[in-house]
Amino acid sequence: MLVEVNSFPILETNRLILRKVTNDDACSLLKYLSDRDVMKHIGLEPFKSINDALDEISWYQSIYDKNTGIRWGITLKNQGQVIGSCGFLNLIPKHYRSEIGIELSKEHWGEGIASEAINAVIRYGFMHMNLQRIEALIEPPNLLSQKLVEKQGFIKEGLLRSYEFTGGKFDDLYMYSLLKPDFE
Template sequence: MDTKFPELTTERLLLRAATPADADDMLRYLSDPEVMKHTGMELFQTAEDVLDEIRWYRSLVEEGSGIRWGIALKESGKMIGSCGFHNREPKHFRAEIGYELSPEHWGKGIASEALQAVVRYGFSHLQLERIEALIEPENEPSLRLVEKNGFQREGLLRHYEYGRGRFDDLYMYSILKEDIDLADRVG
């Protein structure tokens, strides 16, 4: 992986490293019950909680287990979400993708814009063959997002994760490098 954190740009977005200066913006959405409902995580309460999350993002890169970009609006630089890889298995050329977005930006295509840029980066720079998304069945917006962006549902993983005092079922979705290559050739 590059030693300098790679920035990705899209039409409306700058995907960049999250910094402590982003903590207030991040706390706004990471403390929102609607944003956190399907993450398996507790609501963030303080700026220190967010700083721990930023440290985790940094550790992903340092350990080679993933990379997480902050999603910032190009026009304002304001952090409105994040998207990236974790549970990366270089030996098997796969990683899991995750994301969240501030509610005032839902339904505007921003999540798709960020997801597409991150997926392409994974295939072209991380040499991934497979990208997985694990999604709670009740998280219909996330299911629509990945399906719209070429991920295929592979099955239901029953009681796959434990969080917030309960076991969660998760759908396993994936997209393969050849799925993107084929879309590029056809499109």
């Protein structure tokens, strides 16, 4: 189900509402983005202050404003608290492609929430953003994310060696992709 409010789409699944993240959500973001296990494969240091969370929220707004991405806060239907985020970044409309990313509070790992959220976002990307290709860049040790995207039908295309410099080191990343015809 899709509901547009002030042009920002709200996505609804069986258990989740994916919505715009606002400054009111800063404490929720700080809670899970300060967890070293959550941040382990994201390429950022764990957050230390509410200002780190506010900067992240500001980044979400900037990619939306610049049409280079969109990030939804993941909430459980019976609660309003943001427990993760999922969305597109590095959107390139002229090539009909974007990267996808997700993170989730550790207390909700293993509940199928990440699968439910990412599926809704993928569906939105193909149906409403006219994407042809969605990419996921994943560090080789991040087996849970690899399993997550493979479950959605993503294909591992190869290894991008020393693709990113994060946390003072070069990281290899697997390139996964999902094409619209494969999802349909």
